[in-house]
Amino acid sequence: MNDNQIKIQFLGGAGTVTGSKTLLTTDQHSLMVDCGLFQGLKNLRLKNWSELPIEESSVNDVILTHAHLDHSGYLPLLVRNGFSGKIHCTQATKKLAELILFDSAHIQEEDAEKANRLHYTAHKPAKPLYTTNDVEACLGLFEVHNYGEWIILNKDFKFVLHNAGHIAGSAWTEIRSYGRKIVFSGDLGRSKPQLLLPAHRCEEADYLVIESTYGRREHEKEDPKAELEKIINTTFQNGGNVLIPAFAVERTQEILHYLGELLVEGKIPKKKIYIDSPMAISATEIFMDFDFRRPIEKEILEILSKLVHGIRDGGASKRNVESDEQKIVIAGSGMLSGGRILNYLERHVGDSSCSIVLTGFQAEGTRGRQLLNGMPELKFFGKYHRVFANIHLLKNMSAHADQKELLLWIKRMSKKPKRIFINHGEPVSADSLRVKIQDELGIICEIAEENKDYIC
Ligand SMILES: [Zn+2]
Ligand SMILES: [Zn+2]
Known part of the structure; x- marks a missing residue:
């Protein structure tokens, strides 16, 4: 890495909704945003068993936008494989992640036990991806912060969390590095969430990484x-x-x-x-x-x-x-x-x-x-x-912003990003959002590809 360059790598959540993990690297530090599990079809789930193309011990910090498994579910493995920095999130995210990660470990332990008992595994013995002990170790690294509080991680990175209106504790994050503002939307909630306060407005960004779960469509109008x-x-x-x-x-x-x-x-x-x-x-x-x-x-x-x-x-x-x-x-x-x-x-x-x-x-x-x-x-x-x-x-019960709401969140920025990366969506959803952003906002926009280096 040259001086003042930041490399962005998508290690998951690219070309698919699950497995969100994005790494920001400078010549001296690295910061991961979210560390989720791949879920759904078998070929995706198998990816959880492959090694990450990085040294886990070289990651200094993780920012966890919210507790959902597709953002938090790989953390116990990251820790088992050598990560020993801090995992930064809100208080509610920490509490929910504890519930969700223990539940995930229990299910995996039970599945492995059942596979061994009923002899339907090709791997002998079948092992859980991680155990409750791994979850225990990972929870020890959590550090909680309030919305709006700037946290200095090291000379290269500082960040702040803001309400994303998606689930309790959910956040989008602005990261500052070498004077550049890099915003990750995390999962964005609806414009008018049923119970939560709507996502905090993003003022400005140089680079934006935005989710696209519903990048292709608008939610139904049913009540x-x-x-x-x-x-x-x-x-x-x-x-x-x-x-x-x-x-x-x-x-x-x-x-x-x-x-x-x-x-x-x-x-x-x-x-x-x-x-x-x-x-x-x-x-x-x-x-x-x-x-x-x-x-x-x-x-x-x-x-x-x-x-x-x-x-x-x-x-x-x-x-x-x-x-x-x-x-x-x-x-x-x-x-x-x-x-x-x-x-x-x-x-x-x-x-x-x-x-x-x-x-x-x-x-x-x-x-x-x-x-x-x-x-x-x-x-x-x-x-x-x-x-x-x-x-x-029951239709219209999504916790995700739809295409219109995602666009609105970007439109409300007073200074638009010069480059946008789209992640966390099926290819058709990501591409629909890309076309829409380019047509309506005229911003250079690309769909995040896994394991490709993007230099900012
Ligand atoms: Zn979510
Ligand atoms: Zn998600």
Whole structure:
């Protein structure tokens, strides 16, 4: 590296949504922004097992924009492979990352154990990608900061975090190096998030790295709350239960808030609501402690505190599945790939009076997607189950800015970046956003490519 040059390398999240890891290097220091896991289809997941093309021990610091696994999930491996610097993030991100990373390690340990027990592994013995011990070690390196607080890392890098309005604790970051302003959007929230405060405005940037999850399209206009009201009333009139598979972080809190509003407005009956997920209960507590959200009305909090019951204990969960009480259940996992929701499905998926309400994007290959596709049978617990329950999808529940909202965030800058890199999106989404930015803003814009060196 020459003096005053900064090299940007995308080690993940390029040409795909997951695995975000970007390295900034000067002649003396290096800084990683996000350190996520590849998720989804098998060829992507296999990438988590390949070595990074860098020396982990040479990375001085990591900035973690938010807790989602596609941004945080590789951290335990980075640490195991030699990284010993600090991982910088907000307080809420640290707390949520702790939940998410332990959950991830548990799932991997269980999967490896199951593969060994049932002998369906080509690798003998099957090993988890990382363990709870690795997570423990990585959490020891976290250092938390407030939004708006400048942190000097070394002579080459300083940075600040600002609210991104995506999930609790989420941030976009501005990095200063050799007088240049490099902004990473992280994952950007909607212009008007349901519960969080909207993303802080970015004043200016020389270089911008922006996500493109929804770079190709605009969100639907449907009102999820009205849809939920209809589903709940019809289901209760038919004598059924409402089962809501939901992600623990953010989506569960959003659903709870809709339910609270509907209850206060007298639009749905006052039946009990169960959050059958230790992770969702903890995530809700973290959310309530987070300052950068809209205030929740007293009436909503009161009615929810009467009707919502959290279930942590496994035995209590089993009893709740068996009880005949008419109820609303929120449980993980959000795409039905595992978790306690499957116990409820085992009892109710064949019941035509019940409703299953999917609450977000359902990836290819998941049971959630199979239900949406109208599959007559669903396989879980080693058996096929006939599907007679009513399947619904709440539209317009995304935590990501859509194309218009991403553009708006850039348009509102008083000084536009001279170069933009697009990451965190499928190729078609990234390219649509690229064309749009070039057409509407006239800024040089390129789609981030993995392991290519970009010099700034
Ligand atoms: Zn995210
Ligand atoms: Zn993401």
